Amino acid sequence: MLSEERQVIMKRLFTLFSLLILHQYSAQETxxxxxxxxxxxxxxxxxxxxxxxxxxxxxxxxxxxxxxxRFQSNIYIKENGRGATSSPSFRGTGAPRTAFVWNGINVNSIFLGQGDINNLNPLSYDNVGIKFGGGSVIYGSGAIGGSIHLNNTLDFDKGFHGTLFSEYGSFGTFNSLIKTKYSNEKLSFSFSANHSQSENDYEVSEKKFINRNGEYQNTGFNLGLAYKTDQNNEFYLQTQHYDSDQHYPIFDENQTKTKYQVQTLRSLAGWKLNSNKIKNDLKLVYLEDNFQYFGDINQAKASGGTGKQYIVRNDLDYSVSKQSSFNLISEYQYKQGEGYQSGIQNPKRNEFNLSLLYRNGNQEKFYWELGAKYDFVEGFESPFLFSASGKFKVNNWYQTSINISRNFKAPTFNDLYWQPGGNPDLKAETSYQAEMSHYFSYRNFKLGITPYYMQAKDLIQWIPMSSGIWSPVNVRDVDFYGLETELSFNKNWTNQKLKSQISYSYTRSTDQETKKQLSYVPFNQINFNTNYQYKMVGLFVQALYNSKIYTDNDENRFIDDYLILNAGITINPIKNIQIGFKVNNITDMVYATVDYYFMPKRNYAVSLNLNF
Known part of the structure; x- marks a missing residue:
């Protein structure tokens, strides 16, 4: 937990950089x-x-x-009420089979093997990327259903620019961001700080539900530096600190209030070498996650833990010719954990992996690549992984791509070492995946169609043993298959522009033993987003439809389907200043993404965005 002195320092830094932005308001871009x-x-x-x-x-x-x-992708988000524990489901695979990748580094928890989305504030990143399908050859354990990429960028030769963003919404919700960047031909500097908080005390009267003890707050700081010594060498640093306090909702005011606190530190330093034939990127990484659970918010912590990772990653790319190259990725990881009243003692693990990829072809016409990876993981046998993909542009209006891969999820510290119940004999989960995408374009329209199939083996499941103790075992084999489509329209006129996209996904995740759909996997999902800009006025509309969702693996209990509509308007009264107003859940829909934990009905937000 942060000391008071450290919190004061961070607040002073926030103020300092706010003043810096205002002072540099008139700086020019290059x-x-x-x-x-x-x-x-x-x-x-x-x-x-x-x-x-x-x-x-x-x-x-x-x-x-x-x-x-939830609203800008067709990933199903399972959230225990607004702002509480939340996890994604890519193509029906569930949270443990989704990799969170921070600036190229897999940052899934070494204890749980997954990430809590609500402990990853989107304001901490310059952009968020979503990769569908397996990617374990490059991004490691958990990249089975897909991966979520949290990216920070560094600019060169761009001068000074910055952003001040503030939003106030229903239920005492406040979100703010300050971001500033400065760069010339050789130096790049980036700093951002963000803070979110909410009383989060909404009510759903139809279900006699009040989100008691639902408040949360979190603060993040990001610092990036890069320096080019010459045209071929670049040194860079990216670091992030995140601190959150997340209360867990209770159903009755007489229940004991609980909460969960998280402090995260991520830091990487790198050296990029670029020459005609060789490109090399060396990263030194330190990751630390601390968490504390309070069974009573007025008492000392009831349990907790600390996870640390030390990573050395080298990415060497050698160009054989203008159209072909070999890419060798080597990575060493040292992981250690320490638990407090959580069943985990002091587990440690060494890991080393090698990935070799060969890429060939003209990117404008035909391009293909092959990849192979082997992991050396202390304590258990890891699988051999491979990938093969290609893209072929048939003509100006149609192109196709194919991806085939074998991916895996390693047992976590909780799976192996939890006492009592941990199972040191677990095997890694493995999956075989194939997908083929078809892309069509006609004037301002683009259409993408992607059927896919995955077969997962040895899925880890915690089950009760004869002794009454729960223990993890490799028991489940599951087939995942479905179809994803996206239709988009983009057009710019003299004083106006329109950008729209509608996506549909059909998902089946079938337990091979029971032949039933896994829990919390919607069969059908539709997302719609449209943005219209006319001179200084902008409008956007978002729609989300989820079909009926089973909440158990026997298809007995379910959550009804729902349709959510959001809309907003932005006005730019003068250059670089934008005022926004947004209405969420316009139709006042009563809905939940997790059984018993209902989401807010209609609510509002106003915002101010100042760009330099």
Missing amino acids: LIDTVFIDNQYNKVEKTAKISNLSSDQILENSTSLSDLL
């Missing part, structure tokens, strides 16, 4: 040169299905990463 710290991301999107959410889209759903992904 040539743009934006660099992703995750240098694999641009390579992956050549053949994989990728969705990129820009900083403007993030501000449309700034309340939480849950809201952003």
